[in-house]
Amino acid sequence: MSYWEFLQTYGVRILDGTAVTGIQFLFASAVAIAVALIAGLGKLSSNLLIRSIAITYIEIFRGTSLLVQLYWIFFVLPLFGITLPKFAAGFLSVGMNVGAYGAELVRGAIQSVPKGQWEAALALNMSPAQRMRRVILPQAFLLMLPPWGNLIIELLKGTALVSLISVADLMFQSKQINASTYLSAQSFGTALIVYYILARFLVTPFMRWLERVMARRLGRG
Amino acid sequence: MSFNWRWDFTFEILPRLLWATLNTLMAAGVGYAIAVVLGLVLALAQRTGFRPLTQLAREFVEFIRSTPLVLQIFFVFYVGPQFGIRLSPWVSGMVAIGLHYSAYLSEVYRGGLESVPKGQWEACTALNMTSRQTYFRVIIPQALPPSLAGMGNYLVGILKDTPMLSVIGVAELMHTANAIGSESYRFLEPYTLVGIIFLAISLPTAGLIRLFEIWVRRKLGMR
Numbered sequence: 123m124s125y126w127e128f129l130q131t132y133g134v135r136i137l138d139g140t141a142v143t144g145i146q147f148l149f150a151s152a153v154a155i156a157v158a159l160i161a162g163l164g165k166l167s168s169n170l171l172i173r174s175i176a177i178t179y180i181e182i183f184r185g186t187s188l189l190v191q192l193y194w195i196f197f198v199l200p201l202f203g204i205t206l207p208k209f210a211a212g213f214l215s216v217g218m219n220v221g222a223y224g225a226e227l228v229r230g231a232i233q234s235v236p237k238g239q240w241e242a243a244l245a246l247n248m249s250p251a252q253r254m255r256r257v258i259l260p261q262a263f264l265l266m267l268p269p270w271g272n273l274i275i276e277l278l279k280g281t282a283l284v285s286l287i288s289v290a291d292l293m294f295q296s297k298q299i300n301a302s303t304y305l306s307a308q309s310f311g312t313a314l315i316v317y318y319i320l321a322r323f324l325v326t327p328f329m330r331w332l333e334r335v336m337a338r339r340l341g342r343g
Numbered sequence: 344m345s346f347n348w349r350w351d352f353t354f355e356i357l358p359r360l361l362w363a364t365l366n367t368l369m370a371a372g373v374g375y376a377i378a379v380v381l382g383l384v385l386a387l388a389q390r391t392g393f394r395p396l397t398q399l400a401r402e403f404v405e406f407i408r409s410t411p412l413v414l415q416i417f418f419v420f421y422v423g424p425q426f427g428i429r430l431s432p433w434v435s436g437m438v439a440i441g442l443h444y445s446a447y448l449s450e451v452y453r454g455g456l457e458s459v460p461k462g463q464w465e466a467c468t469a470l471n472m473t474s475r476q477t478y479f480r481v482i483i484p485q486a487l488p489p490s491l492a493g494m495g496n497y498l499v500g501i502l503k504d505t506p507m508l509s510v511i512g513v514a515e516l517m518h519t520a521n522a523i524g525s526e527s528y529r530f531l532e533p534y535t536l537v538g539i540i541f542l543a544i545s546l547p548t549a550g551l552i553r554l555f556e557i558w559v560r561r562k563l564g565m566r
Contacts, residue, residue: 181542181546182538182542185541185542185545185546186503186537186538186541186542186545187503187504187505187506187507187517187541188503189506189507189509189517190506190517190534190537190538190541191538193517193520193521193530193534194534194535194538197524197530197534198530198531198534198535201530201531275408275409278409278411279409279410279411279412280411281411282411282413282414283411283413283507285413286413286510293411293413293414296414296417297417300417300421304425305425306417306418306421306422306424306425307418307422307425307426310414310417310418310421310422311418311422313414314406314410314414314415314418317409317410317411317414318406318409318410321409321410322405322409326409
């Protein structure tokens with residue numbers, strides 16, 4: 123079977139898988155960004171309880187493997203009465219895992235906003251919430267965007283693991299095609315190329331674009 | 344089935360998991376050794392003046408870094424037999440994980456090499472040093488300390504990625520936990536223990552790496 127015939131026969135399944143990977147990626151990104159913000163701010167909180175919860179979360183999720191977390195969330199959480207469908211378990215664990223790394227980026231970026239900005243906001247009698255939302259976070263956001271670009275690529279790659287709890291993503295489809303045809307180079311090779319295109323020609327340019335837009339909005343373009 | 348932690352079961356499976364931990368450590372060690380050497384080759388290939396080689400190494404690194412490790416593991420394991428090369432799970436796992444991390448480490452080395460001021464290179468030229476002397480006596484000792492943090496991070500990273508080897512049947516920690524789970528239908532203890540074992544290895548390792556970094560800096564007379 124030529125590669126062209128292979129694509130004609132299995133192209134649809136690969137596209138289906140790519141769509142699932144895309145959705146997993148979007149949901150997991152949303153989870154990761156939300157969790158990273160909460161945990162990153164939590165780690166900077168003056169409240170000891172909040173701080174220790176944030177640190178515990180970050181250390182646990184950074185100290186263990188994504189695969190372990192995925193299996194734990196999918197197989198062990200039901201024993202505590204929380205049964206998640208595999209699709210949700212997939213993007214939640216990827217998001218929570220990447221979110222822990224993101225939290226450190228958020229914390230680092232907030233801490234590297236110059237001290238004068240904090241003092242100026244204080245001098246203008248802004249409440250802590252206002253200060254964070256209107257002065258610190260926009261500047262921190264710009265600072266952390268480049269490392270987030272790398273992290274988002276890691277997230278995209280992380281979504282491949284959800285195939286192991288049989289979410290029908292790109293990885294899963296290529297595994298299925300391989301199992302039924304034994305055309306390993308074609309099926310896995312195509313999946314590799316699709317992941318490469320997604321990362322290199324969609325996600326990376328998007329992050330670059332976002333960096334430019336944000337810089338311009340803060341008057342630093 | 345509801346939540347009940349069984350201590351007798353825990354102690355029954357703990358020795359098995361600890362044995363598997365040795366395999367995990369070995370996989371991480373061997374994979375890392377491959378990555379350290381291959382990463383250096385990739386980094387140096389990008390520094391030769393020969394453009395096709397530079398370009399090829401660059402594209403290879405980009406490709407490896409933007410595709411999932413688990414897919415690469417499958418690729419190496421299944422594509423070989425299609426062309427008559429049969430690799431054992433261990434060998435293909437080590438090749439895949441070593442290749443994957445060599446791409447990351449080459450970036451670390453590249454950053455380290457680029458952080459050496461240009462004047463150092465020029466001084467070596469002025470002193471009529473051979474390129475080998477330049478690298479080994481001047482550049483690498485200075486490029487090493489800034490690279491250590493990144494190298495350490497990837498050592499912990501490779502350790503945390505070894506569970507992916509379970510998908511092709513390498514009998515490491517995750518694989519053993521899966522086996523225990525499917526034999527006994529109990530997932531709570533094995534998976535939780537795997538998590539705890541990983542925490543118990545990766546947190547101290549990260550701390551040790553930081554100490555090592557400080558020690559190397561002091562040895563080389565840097566602050």
